Amino acid sequence: MRRFDIVTLESPNRAPLRIEGFLFGEENTKGPSIAIVGAMSGDHVNQLYVASGLVDYLRTKEEEGKIIGKILVIPAVNAYALNMGEKFWPLDKTDINMMFPGYHQGETTQRIAARLFDTLKGYDYGVILEGRRDQGMCLPYVKMIQSGYEDLECAKDLGMNFIHYRPHEPVETAMLQYNWQLWETKAFSIVFGKNGTIDQRDSEEVHTALVRFLSKRGMLKFSVFEGKQSNIIDPHKITLLKASRAGIFISKVRCGTHVEKGERLGKIIDALSGEKLEKIISPCEGIVTCQYSHPLIFQNSIAFRIASVEICCQIIN
Amino acid sequence: MGIVEEVFTIELPVGESFRIQRCRYTSKNEEDSKRISIVSGIHGDELEGQYVCFLLGEWLRQNPEKIRGTIDIYPAINSLGIDSITRSIPFYDVDLNRIFPGSKNDFLPAQIADGVVNVMRGSDLAIDIHSSNVFLREIPQVRIAKSQEETLVPLANLLNIDFVWVHDAVTVLESTFAHAMNTIGTKTLVVEMGVGMRLGKAYGHQLLDGLLNLMAHEGILEIEPLKVRFPIQSHVGEVAYLNAAYPGLFVPAIEHCQMVSKGDVVGHIVSALSGEVMDEVIAPIGGMLFTLRAYPIVYEGSLLGRIFGKICGDSQ
Numbered sequence: 196m197r198r199f200d201i202v203t204l205e206s207p208n209r210a211p212l213r214i215e216g217f218l219f220g221e222e223n224t225k226g227p228s229i230a231i232v233g234a235m236s237g238d239h240v241n242q243l244y245v246a247s248g249l250v251d252y253l254r255t256k257e258e259e260g261k262i263i264g265k266i267l268v269i270p271a272v273n274a275y276a277l278n279m280g281e282k283f284w285p286l287d288k289t290d291i292n293m294m295f296p297g298y299h300q301g302e303t304t305q306r307i308a309a310r311l312f313d314t315l316k317g318y319d320y321g322v323i324l325e326g327r328r329d330q331g332m333c334l335p336y337v338k339m340i341q342s343g344y345e346d347l348e349c350a351k352d353l354g355m356n357f358i359h360y361r362p363h364e365p366v367e368t369a370m371l372q373y374n375w376q377l378w379e380t381k382a383f384s385i386v387f388g389k390n391g392t393i394d395q396r397d398s399e400e401v402h403t404a405l406v407r408f409l410s411k412r413g414m415l416k417f418s419v420f421e422g423k424q425s426n427i428i429d430p431h432k433i434t435l436l437k438a439s440r441a442g443i444f445i446s447k448v449r450c451g452t453h454v455e456k457g458e459r460l461g462k463i464i465d466a467l468s469g470e471k472l473e474k475i476i477s478p479c480e481g482i483v484t485c486q487y488s489h490p491l492i493f494q495n496s497i498a499f500r501i502a503s504v505e506i507c508c509q510i511i512n
Numbered sequence: 513m514g515i516v517e518e519v520f521t522i523e524l525p526v527g528e529s530f531r532i533q534r535c536r537y538t539s540k541n542e543e544d545s546k547r548i549s550i551v552s553g554i555h556g557d558e559l560e561g562q563y564v565c566f567l568l569g570e571w572l573r574q575n576p577e578k579i580r581g582t583i584d585i586y587p588a589i590n591s592l593g594i595d596s597i598t599r600s601i602p603f604y605d606v607d608l609n610r611i612f613p614g615s616k617n618d619f620l621p622a623q624i625a626d627g628v629v630n631v632m633r634g635s636d637l638a639i640d641i642h643s644s645n646v647f648l649r650e651i652p653q654v655r656i657a658k659s660q661e662e663t664l665v666p667l668a669n670l671l672n673i674d675f676v677w678v679h680d681a682v683t684v685l686e687s688t689f690a691h692a693m694n695t696i697g698t699k700t701l702v703v704e705m706g707v708g709m710r711l712g713k714a715y716g717h718q719l720l721d722g723l724l725n726l727m728a729h730e731g732i733l734e735i736e737p738l739k740v741r742f743p744i745q746s747h748v749g750e751v752a753y754l755n756a757a758y759p760g761l762f763v764p765a766i767e768h769c770q771m772v773s774k775g776d777v778v779g780h781i782v783s784a785l786s787g788e789v790m791d792e793v794i795a796p797i798g799g800m801l802f803t804l805r806a807y808p809i810v811y812e813g814s815l816l817g818r819i820f821g822k823i824c825g826d827s828q
Contacts, residue, residue, distance in 0.1 A: 207759040207809050208785070282605050286811060287647060293610075293684070300755065303813035329604065329619040365686035366610055435617050441523035466526040493530075493603075493620050494523035 196254050197222075201269065202310045204303070212275050214311060217250045219257050219266040220414070226264035227413050229320040230380075231405065232371065233269060235292040236283065237276025241388035242324035245401050246270035252406070256415060264414030267318070272311065293366065295374040312374065320349065320412065321375045321382035322405065331497070332389035333485035334450045335401050337425070339383045340367055344376040347427070350383045352411040353404040354422010357484065357502065359386075359430040389488045428502060434479055436499040438463055440472040444492035448499075452483045460499050463492060479503045513573060514585070520627035522620065530592060530620075532628065537572045537583040546581035546732050549638040549698070550723065553586075554609050554689055556593015556600070560706040561641030563716040568723055581732035584635070589628060597709060599645065610684070612692035629692050637667070637730065638693050638700040639723065646708035647807040648815060649768050651800075652715055652722075654743070655702050657681045660694055665745075668701055670729050672722030672740035674769075675802055675820065678747060707806045744800070744820065752797045754817040756781055756810040758790040765793075768804040778817055781810060797821040 202214040220226070233239070233246030247270045256262055271277055275285050283290045289304045297309025315321065327333060337350045340363040350358050367373050375382035385404070387397045407422050409415035438444065446461040448454060454477045463473040481503030487496055514535035522530045550568060552561020565587040572583060588594040592602045600607050606621040614625025632638060644650040653675035654668040661678050668676045685691055693700040703719060706712040725740050727733040756762065764779040772778065772795040781791040795801075799821025810816065 204812060205759045206811065207761065286809065287645070287814075288599065300753075301813060302755065302815055303811040306813040328606065331619075365683050368683040437617075441525045443525065491525035493525060495616075495623055496620060497617070 196250075196257055201314045202307055204307060206275075209275070212307075214269060214272055214274070214307070216314065217253070217268045217270075219253045219268075220262040220264050222265065224263075224265045227319045228265035228267075228317075229322065229409065229412070229414055230267040230269070230315050230318040231322045231324065232315070233271055233324050234277060235272045235323075235371070236290065236326060236390075237273055237279070237281045238390040239324070239326040240277070240391060241393050241398060242326055243270055243277065244393050245324055245398050245405075248398065248402055249405060252402070256417065261416040262414070263416050264409070264412075265318075266409065266414055267314075269311075272307075292371055293369045295369060295371045296378070308371075312371075315371075315375060315380070316378050318380050320408075321372075321380040322408075323371055323375075323382070323384040324401070325384045325386045326388060326390045327386065329497075330487060330489045331485050332394075332450060332488040333386065333500075334482075335385060335387035335397050335404070336428075336484070337383055338372070338386050340372060340376075342373050342376040344379065345383070346381040349381045349412070351425045353385070353408045353425070355385070355400070355404050355425060356423045358425045358427050360427050361430055426502075426504075433484065434481065434501040434503060435497050436460065436475055436477070436501065438473065438475070438487070438492045438494060438496050438498045441492060441494040441496075442466045442472050443490055444487055444498065446486055446498075448483050448486070450483055450486055454481065454483060454501065456480050461486075463498075466491065475499065477501060513576070514569060519586075519631045520624070522623065530624070532586065532589055532591060532624075532631070534631075535569055535585045537576070537579055537585075539579045539581055541580065544580045544582075544732075546730060547584065547635045547637075548581065548727060548730070548732055549584045549586060549632045549635040550641070551586045551589060551632075551638055551689070552641040553588035553590055553594045554640065555607075555642060555645070555708075556590040556596065556598045556602075557646060557708045558599075558643035559594070559709065559711055560643040560715060561703075562587050562594070563711050563713070564641055564719050564723070567716055567720040571720065571724065575735075578733050578735050580734045581727075581730075583727070583732060584632075586632075589624075599708075609689055610687045612687055612689050613695075614692075625689075625692075628689065629696070632693060632698065633696060635693075635698045637726075638690075638698050639671075639703060639726075640690050640700060641703045641705075641719070643706045643708050643710070644704055644803075644806075647805060649707040649804050649806045650704045651675060651769050651802045652703065652705035652718055653677055653802070655679060655704060657685065657691070663699060664694075664701055667699060667726065669743060670722065670726040670737075670740065671701065671703065671743075672718055672725060672738070673703065673705075673743050674741065676743045676745050677751070678745075746820070749799065749820050749822045750797070752795075752799070752819045752821065753815065754778060754793055754796070754819070756791070756793075756812055756814040756816055759811045760784070760790045762793075762805050762808045762810045762814075762816055764804060766801065768801065770801050772798060772801050772819060774798045779805075793817075795819055
């Protein structure tokens, strides 16, 4: 393993920012290569945890002589934000994952993105460990946006339950996944967890999926159990259950729960009077893939997302 | 007298509602159908537009007989942010101006964006007033995507601003309010002026004159067009960016909006710890310093200023 600085940036008063990489395998191997990027935001601590856990795992496997490709893991891109409870770049609040492919003569986070991207270019595979952008928590899923260069087949080797496959939005053209794909890396994101927290079960699922991918794609000499047959989902067809009222949100189910039509999923109560304002009932049978995670809910917020086979799934045989 | 209305509300969890308010001024003549929306506060830390809204409202209250259309004033789109010095949508930390056109089936910021678009749908014109952020001070200017140049530059030239900046289309800007509104047929101009979290009275009065002039030309106000300044057009020159080469404390050597010559010292980056001057910031071209850093702490890459100068070799 080689631990090295990918980016260093001096600060006016803080210790310099260091984006560290952990490289496994031979630098000039003819085998396949992969780069795995962890926390790009300061609240992506679950992503940090999975990435650092993978570093520890791969260190052991390298000692056993089982690395046959080139594997780069970058656990934390935005350590400055992680170290002070910020979400984005602490000075100007810009999101590093909105700055790709970066610009060497540009503003600070554009320069960070450009230097990072210089290192990330050229890998065969690219995985971004992502948190959510809303107040939600979800079952781990693969997010693959359609840039015209995406490779849906490779993502199936993760063996994860769901792959969200959809056209890209305008803002995503400045994100790492889109740009990585344009530079011919087979890139995708794994979205999981609840921002600011660590979920052990989700972490293990993502870790196992990454190890499976490394094994199946010829970078790790290690046998793994087969994963799930991935369901390709159009995320726009997931059933949304919105809170018709604001208040205190009490959920009765976990992400991943199979629910029946008519089943009670949660309730909203008046935050001041305690009056029950709404029972949230499932309108269909399916799996709760995502739910609102904060105890205070806004009116019209999405309380639950339910994936049902009839509505949104295309089972790939 | 304008009519104050809540045009968009969403319940907040604890005994409050998020609301967007507007003040609507209408003509007594029902045949006057033209409509303009004056918008500010999409970013909660940008307050110049609040003052412009006040000035315009004050003028309209004093001159109701001049109104020949519908004038909607929206001073605080991100009302939670305006009242709490928060640029993004609080709780979500999402830049509202990167989430348009929004959706009813997405999280709160996207629902707000969707609500804003629907409220203003049908407006003939919209003026989206931004300050700069807290880091930079800007002269009054309108920024226009190249694809909208033909339609919007003639309108921008009426606004009594100093600079019209036509820039290349950037895909990420398709998520802005202006792009969303222009897409549905509302001619929308983005004004940038001043600095975040502060008011500049002179700029407010300057833009008020521009708005009155624009509305006179569009027939929304029955007044004589005002004599306004004709803005510098970006196509006659080039914009040079000054980015910090070192981290430290930026101390400007000249005032905002000054003319500089190539080689002039714009400022210094100094170390508060060692007492050293880390860098001398030199103007790479001659021209007008139309952007100047207002917040002194800088990292490598932080924008210190922008200079607009004529293209080298241009004989104009």
